[in-house]
Amino acid sequence: MSHAFEPQQQPAVPVAGQSVRFPVHRIYCVGKNYAAHAREMGTDPTREPPFFFSKPADAIVADGARVAYPPRTTNFHHEIELVVAIGGEGREVARERALELVYGYAVGNDFTRRDLQARARDKGQPWDVAKGFDESAAIGAIRRAADIGHPQRGRIWLAVNGVLRQDADIADLTWTVPEIIAELSTLYTLRPGDLIYTGTPAGVGPLQRGDRVEGGVEGVGTLANAIA
Ligand code: MN
Numbered sequence: 001m002s003h004a005f006e007p008q009q010q011p012a013v014p015v016a017g018q019s020v021r022f023p024v025h026r027i028y029c030v031g032k033n034y035a036a037h038a039r040e041m042g043t044d045p046t047r048e049p050p051f052f053f054s055k056p057a058d059a060i061v062a063d064g065a066r067v068a069y070p071p072r073t074t075n076f077h078h079e080i081e082l083v084v085a086i087g088g089e090g091r092e093v094a095r096e097r098a099l100e101l102v103y104g105y106a107v108g109n110d111f112t113r114r115d116l117q118a119r120a121r122d123k124g125q126p127w128d129v130a131k132g133f134d135e136s137a138a139i140g141a142i143r144r145a146a147d148i149g150h151p152q153r154g155r156i157w158l159a160v161n162g163v164l165r166q167d168a169d170i171a172d173l174t175w176t177v178p179e180i181i182a183e184l185s186t187l188y189t190l191r192p193g194d195l196i197y198t199g200t201p202a203g204v205g206p207l208q209r210g211d212r213v214e215g216g217v218e219g220v221g222t223l224a225n226a227i228a
Contacts (some may be wrong), residue, residue, distance in 0.1 A: 010024075013060060013085070013139055017141065023080050023192030026195070027059065028195070028197070029054060030197065030198050034173065034200065038174075040204070042210050050179070053132075059132060060138075062138075063138075072116065072129075073113035077163070078160065078207055082107070083196065090135070103142070104194070107221050109215065113130045113133065116129050127151070148219060155218040156201055159215065160211050165203045166215065210226075210227065212225075
């Protein structure tokens, strides 16, 4: 059977040093996974199980791309994050075996319409319109775990127009990558092509048209985008 119309292009992320691309299946995100960010969002950092939301796979935006200031917001925020790229399939994966599913890592920006998120939170509504909009998932090239290993510490930072806004260490993640994979895989079957945005450290803030936003994770890479 042929399709009723030409299918949308498969979203994919470049793999550093390779001629292949990483085809994106789903995008999962972890909420409030650094204590200092939980505090700046007005909540108590706890070790309650991590909570998740998601973005559509075609929300990805490449390193170097111009990102359109999104509609229906006046408080468009950056969130620099370590992203885990999944290369294997798994359900109810044990923490001890979780890293076997990891294909690699990337630097991501979980762009957020903060005003819509606050409204959703106040009304007990879903976060989709605040988090899962067009061009909301910036991501740099994936570096393979086979090349860089599994980073457990290293600086995570973000600057806007050269001014540092977020500066922390991935060692400060409340829930580690194996813990996130173990928990997420009790809710969903993880599949090759899944991306997991692991949460942002403190210092989130607004972006304006014309801003240049740049960030990185030590040992993983950098990510830069202009807001158009
Ligand atoms: Mn986030």
